[in-house]
Amino acid sequence: MVCKHPDIQEKIAQEVREATNLKDNSSIDELADNLTEETLSKMQYLVAALTETSRLYPAVPLNAKVCSSDDTWPDGFSVKKGDIVGYHAYGMGRMKYIWGDDAEEFRPERWLDENGLVQQESSFKLIVFSAGPRICVGKEFAYREMMIFSAVLLGSYILKLRDENKVANYRTKFTHHIDGGLYVQASPRFANASSLRRYMP
Numbered sequence: 001m002v003c004k005h006p007d008i009q010e011k012i013a014q015e016v017r018e019a020t021n022l023k024d025n026s027s028i029d030e031l032a033d034n035l036t037e038e039t040l041s042k043m044q045y046l047v048a049a050l051t052e053t054s055r056l057y058p059a060v061p062l063n064a065k066v067c068s069s070d071d072t073w074p075d076g077f078s079v080k081k082g083d084i085v086g087y088h089a090y091g092m093g094r095m096k097y098i099w100g101d102d103a104e105e106f107r108p109e110r111w112l113d114e115n116g117l118v119q120q121e122s123s124f125k126l127i128v129f130s131a132g133p134r135i136c137v138g139k140e141f142a143y144r145e146m147m148i149f150s151a152v153l154l155g156s157y158i159l160k161l162r163d164e165n166k167v168a169n170y171r172t173k174f175t176h177h178i179d180g181g182l183y184v185q186a187s188p189r190f191a192n193a194s195s196l197r198r199y200m201p
């Protein structure tokens with residue numbers, strides 16, 4: 001999404017660099033060293049962009065549950081013990097009924113209030129991490145991982161699609177896969193950006 005929206009990529013990079021007090025001659029190590037609870041908490045636009053990406057491309061695109069007892073839902077619909085009930089996070093993330101007319105647009109701003117702070121949303125509406133008693137226990141951890149990785153990557157490199165005309169197709173599995181992968185080119189934002197390889201397992 002940041003390759004398709006270079007203005008948003010730039011905005012995230014600026015936020016990361018400002019939050020971590022980075023200068024043009026700083027190195028990627030200095031950026032990584034400056035990622036603390038305090039600096040990460042200033043990256044509200046990054047959180048909004050990650051949330052918006054997961055709304056449109058949820059890592060778990062569909063999910064199902066087995067009813068443990070008979071029940072009647074608030075809208076009057078009845079289910080029986082043993083029924084399987086599925087929900088489609090990918091579809092729900094695109095419903096105008098839920099998100100409004102611009103549901104299919106990638107717009108991180110929809111998550112920010114007038115002070116630029118991320119607004120909380122019901123996990124039953126943004127169903128990406130599931131909801132209720134069996135909500136993902138790793139949600140906060142996942143956000144931390146995504147933020148740290150994106151901040152180092154986008155603060156240090158400009159990403160472009162290797163093939164601007166490539167259409168990403170998906171393989172529906174338990175988790176969302178891009179069919180054949182998606183190749184991007186990374187060029188350093190500043191002279192001291194060292195190899196990314198050392199940040200990879």
Ligand code: HEM
Pocket residue numbers: 058059060063064128129130133134135136137138139141142
């Ligand atoms: C973007 C990253 C992630 C997404 C989108 C995600 C999404 C989900 C979803 C949808 C479920 C519900 C599965 C179900 O209904 O059976 C779930 C459950 C779970 N997740 Fe995650 N997850 C993510 C990352 C993580 C991480 C990093 C951890 C651990 C550090 C984690 C640990 C768990 C566990 C233990 C459960 C089972 C909770 C339970 O059944 O009580 N997840 N996750």
